Amino acid sequence: MIEIKNLSKSFGQQEVLHDISMNVSEGEVVALIGASGSGKSTLLRCVNLLETPNSGKIIVDDVDITASFNIDEYRAKVGMIFQSFNLFPHLNVLKNCTLAQMKVLKRSAKESEAIALENLNKVGMLDFAQMNVTKLSGGQKQRVAIARALCMNPKILLLDEPTSALDPELVGEVLDVIKTLAQSGLTMLIVTHEMSFAKDVADKVVFMDQGVVVEAAHPSILFNNPTQERTKAFLSRIVHG
Amino acid sequence: MNRAPLPPDLIGGALGIYERYAPLFWFGVRNTLLISLSATIIGLFIGLFFASLKQLKIEKKDNVITKLIKTLLKLIANIYIEVFRGTPMIVQAIFLYHGLRPIIGWTPLVAGVVIVSINTGAYMAEIIRAGIQSIDKGQYEASRSLGMNHLLTMVFVILPQAIKNAFPAIGNEFVVNIKDSAVLNVIGVSELYFQSTAVAGIVFRFRDTFLITALIYLTLTFTTTQLLRLVEKKLDTPEGLVGASSSSANNFFGFKRKGGQS
Numbered sequence: 001m002i003e004i005k006n007l008s009k010s011f012g013q014q015e016v017l018h019d020i021s022m023n024v025s026e027g028e029v030v031a032l033i034g035a036s037g038s039g040k041s042t043l044l045r046c047v048n049l050l051e052t053p054n055s056g057k058i059i060v061d062d063v064d065i066t067a068s069f070n071i072d073e074y075r076a077k078v079g080m081i082f083q084s085f086n087l088f089p090h091l092n093v094l095k096n097c098t099l100a101q102m103k104v105l106k107r108s109a110k111e112s113e114a115i116a117l118e119n120l121n122k123v124g125m126l127d128f129a130q131m132n133v134t135k136l137s138g139g140q141k142q143r144v145a146i147a148r149a150l151c152m153n154p155k156i157l158l159l160d161e162p163t164s165a166l167d168p169e170l171v172g173e174v175l176d177v178i179k180t181l182a183q184s185g186l187t188m189l190i191v192t193h194e195m196s197f198a199k200d201v202a203d204k205v206v207f208m209d210q211g212v213v214v215e216a217a218h219p220s221i222l223f224n225n226p227t228q229e230r231t232k233a234f235l236s237r238i239v240h241g
Numbered sequence: 242m243n244r245a246p247l248p249p250d251l252i253g254g255a256l257g258i259y260e261r262y263a264p265l266f267w268f269g270v271r272n273t274l275l276i277s278l279s280a281t282i283i284g285l286f287i288g289l290f291f292a293s294l295k296q297l298k299i300e301k302k303d304n305v306i307t308k309l310i311k312t313l314l315k316l317i318a319n320i321y322i323e324v325f326r327g328t329p330m331i332v333q334a335i336f337l338y339h340g341l342r343p344i345i346g347w348t349p350l351v352a353g354v355v356i357v358s359i360n361t362g363a364y365m366a367e368i369i370r371a372g373i374q375s376i377d378k379g380q381y382e383a384s385r386s387l388g389m390n391h392l393l394t395m396v397f398v399i400l401p402q403a404i405k406n407a408f409p410a411i412g413n414e415f416v417v418n419i420k421d422s423a424v425l426n427v428i429g430v431s432e433l434y435f436q437s438t439a440v441a442g443i444v445f446r447f448r449d450t451f452l453i454t455a456l457i458y459l460t461l462t463f464t465t466t467q468l469l470r471l472v473e474k475k476l477d478t479p480e481g482l483v484g485a486s487s488s489s490a491n492n493f494f495g496f497k498r499k500g501g502q503s
Contacts, residue, residue: 048386050386052300052301071302072385072390073388074388075385075386075387075388076388077388078386079386080382080383080386082379084379086377086380086382086383087383088380088383088384088398088402089402090405099389099398100389103389104387104388104389104393105388145383148387152387
């Protein structure tokens with residue numbers, strides 16, 4: 001479904017991604033792990049073209065998205081969840097979920113609302129539909145952000161450290177929602193620092209370091225029997241802390 | 242008119258003048274308010290337009306023509322802003338009024354509204370630009386990631402927040418316009434200052450007449466400022482624009498706005 005070929009990205013002189021190649025098949029949940037600055041988030045942002053790669057190809061559903069094409073149409077099909085939620089503070093919960101549906105997918109207000117409520121229900125935020133988003137807790141905000149993305153019927157969901165900005169006691173409620181989505185067969189690419197979560201939900205874990213993919217494998221293999229020295233070093237740092 | 246002469250002292254003279262010529266002053270007040278209010282509103286829209294032009298991003302994917310058009314639009318916006326912020330409004334007024342009168346034959350009042358609007362627009366563009374920059378870039382990215390293009394993102398996500406943030410500065414432009422519309426007397430707009438010179442000319446008492454003028458201007462600006470504060474408070478609570486998703490918005494123009502972080 002997503003095919004990344006020889007992707008490189010630099011910010012000025014600094015190369016943050018070097019010759020990355022990987023595949024994500026339909027329905028697969030891929031967790032990207034690695035130290036801060038290893039390029040995981042940049043890779044994710046490249047898939048949504050929030051960053052433009054310097055070279056290489058990203059092919060989604062047989063279309064090369066790095067070549068010229070309708071960027072907005074593509075983005076509507078690829079949901080993105082941010083570390084800092086990025087809800088629209090001037091709109092209430094429901095309107096956060098309906099705005100893009102009406103403006104991009106041209107759905108009627110009524111239809112958009114029905115779909116929004118359905119998705120808010122999915123993330124357990126139905127009772128908050130009329131609330132001001134600034135009044136919500138971090139966990140609630142992130143669940144609304146997930147509902148907002150789901151309203152666009154994405155084929156792929158990209159999650160950029162979805163729980164990193166949350167208080168520890170709020171992490172669980174968001175991870176539960178993501179888990180449910182993973183089980184529903186949605187293709188997901190998750191940048192995360194939650195190793196036990198990655199172990200639980202991912203079909204494949206990709207370990208990145210200094211802009212390259214060091215190792216990619218099923219979590220049971222990567223976490224228990226990593227083959228690369230750098231992976232071992234990283235995992236021991238995480239475990240021992 | 243065979244009236245008793247005005248008392249020689251400042252207060253007595255001023256009171257006497259007001260008593261006799263109040264309608265002339267109030268005619269001026271009407272025009273001053275008409276010009277400053279409409280020009281502030283029109284200027285806001287002009288500012289929104291040009292600030293949006295300045296916000297245009299030239300993307301790698303754009304073809305040559307799009308790139309050229311975008312560059313040209315940005316250039317026009319920059320020239321407009323620099324020219325109208327960089328020259329005195331009194332000069333703009335004389336140049337534009339007399340320059341365009343043979344072509345469109347406008348009245349001083351219409352010219353006055355247009356000139357103050359264009360002038361305000363240049364300042365508004367910068368105010369809105371600062372407002373836009375106060376919005377966290379995550380807002381832009383989130384909107385684009387939902388498939389909304391640049392225009393939709395600006396209109397429905399960024400500008401509503403930017404305008405709310407910039408409200409104190411926008412309101413301030415109104416107060417400035419109440420005062421600065423006085424320069425329109427050079428093209429013969431019968432606003433408050435123009436009317437005052439007329440009255441002063443009749444009674445030949447400049448000091449006393451302009452005490453009245455000053456007090457009227459002060460009343461207008463003071464009342465406006467208080468009204469704007471009220472609206473500002475309304476905007477700030479409880480639907481105020483604060484929240485973790487745009488924390489920088491709290492600190493616009495260097496002061497902490499009430500309402501705090503959620």
